[in-house]
Amino acid sequence: MFSMLGNYCIFEQCFVDFYLRRTMNQSELFFPRQAPEALTVIVPHEASEDDTPFHFEDAEPEPEPEHRVAYGVRLADCPYPMADAVKVSEQRFRRELDRQLGDEVVPALRAFQNASESGESDLTKAEIALAKRWAKAYDAARTAGFRDLGDTEEAFFEVRPV
Numbered sequence: 001m002f003s004m005l006g007n008y009c010i011f012e013q014c015f016v017d018f019y020l021r022r023t024m025n026q027s028e029l030f031f032p033r034q035a036p037e038a039l040t041v042i043v044p045h046e047a048s049e050d051d052t053p054f055h056f057e058d059a060e061p062e063p064e065p066e067h068r069v070a071y072g073v074r075l076a077d078c079p080y081p082m083a084d085a086v087k088v089s090e091q092r093f094r095r096e097l098d099r100q101l102g103d104e105v106v107p108a109l110r111a112f113q114n115a116s117e118s119g120e121s122d123l124t125k126a127e128i129a130l131a132k133r134w135a136k137a138y139d140a141a142r143t144a145g146f147r148d149l150g151d152t153e154e155a156f157f158e159v160r161p162v
Helices: 002-021 026-030 083-117 125-145
Strands: 071-076 156-161
Touching: 071 083, 083 125, 083 156, 125 156
Parallel strands: none
Antiparallel strands: 071 156
16 A cells, blocks of 8 residues: 555656646647648659550549449438438448458348348348348447437337338
């Protein structure tokens, strides 16, 4: 107990010494000094003969994967009228869902819907595994989406393929 008290006193004395040495006055707080500009040195570069300029017209956009399907997310039955809070929670939900499932969001959703509408004997093992991944990912995304909203008993996230 005595040694802890001694360490605390040393810590307190160091903090007080630091605080007394460096405190900001109102002028420094509201009108901070500008940092000196960094010195930038530009060195001329000679272009080589085989260095051809890049033309954007020649570049072809990367094709979208054929299996990727767009989907929409909507927060339903939310008691909050603030559109910004709802939009941020929808973005957070979608980001977490993408992180959990990647390109398999829509196939996992369809597998989950099939699993809930039919019996387990009608599904393949891959569909069952995908449906379980959907349930886990949806739960994690729901937790992320509702993180800053507080009490939302009846609200839920609706996911629909576009």
